[in-house]
Amino acid sequence: MKKILILGLISMTIITMNNCSPKTAKKTTTAAEPAKPAERPAPKPVVNNTPPANTNNAKPWEGKTTEEQVKMYSAMSDQRKDMGGTIYKTNCGKCHKLYEPGSRNMEEWLKIMPKMGQNAKLSDTDYMMLCSWLTQNAKK
Numbered sequence: 001m002k003k004i005l006i007l008g009l010i011s012m013t014i015i016t017m018n019n020c021s022p023k024t025a026k027k028t029t030t031a032a033e034p035a036k037p038a039e040r041p042a043p044k045p046v047v048n049n050t051p052p053a054n055t056n057n058a059k060p061w062e063g064k065t066t067e068e069q070v071k072m073y074s075a076m077s078d079q080r081k082d083m084g085g086t087i088y089k090t091n092c093g094k095c096h097k098l099y100e101p102g103s104r105n106m107e108e109w110l111k112i113m114p115k116m117g118q119n120a121k122l123s124d125t126d127y128m129m130l131c132s133w134l135t136q137n138a139k140k
C-alpha cells in the first residue's frame with residue numbers, strides 16, 4: 001500500500017509540474033513579442049542622416065581654372081598622391097582599359113576627370129587624391 005501511495009505522490013508532482021511549465025513558456029513568448037516592433041524603427045535615423053551629408057553641393061575644384069586646380073593638387077602631400085595612384089588603379093579600369101596617366105597632359109585630364117570621377121563614384125577626397133597623383137604622372 002505504501003508503494004502505491006508514494007507512486008501516486010510522484011505522479012501528482014509530475015502532473016502539477018507539467019501544468020505549470022506551459023504557462024511560464026507562454027509568458028516568455030508574449031513578453032518577447034513587443035520587443036520586435038521596437039527594434040524595427042531603429043534604421044530610420046540612418047535614412048534621416050543621409051541628406052545632410054549630400055547638402056555639400058559645391059566641390060572644392062568647381063569654379064577653379066585649370067591652373068588653380070593644378071596648383072591645389074600639386075600642393076597635396078606625397079602620401080596623398082600615392083593613395084591617389086592606388087585609387088586610380090582600383091577604380092578606373094572597370095569600364096575600359098586603364099589609361100596610361102602619361103597619355104594626357106593635366107589640362108586634358110582635368111577636362112575628363114569630373115565625368116569619370118562621377119562614373120567611378122569617387123568621394124571628393126578620393127577624387128582630389130587621384131588628381132594630385134596625376135599631377136606627378138601626367139604628360140608634361
Ligand code: HEC
Binds near residue numbers: 094095099119121122
Ligand atoms: C562606369 C564606367 C566608367 C568608369 C568607372 C570610368 N570610366 Fe572612363 N570612360 C567611360 C566611358 C563610357 C567612356 C567613353 C567616353 C565618354 O563617356 O566620355 C570613358 C572614357 C574615358 C577616357 C577617354 C576620354 C577621351 O575622350 O579621351 C579616359 C581617359 C577615362 N575614361 C578615364 C577614366 C578614369 C581616370 C576613371 C577613374 C576615375 C574612369 N575613366 C572611370 C566609363 C567609365
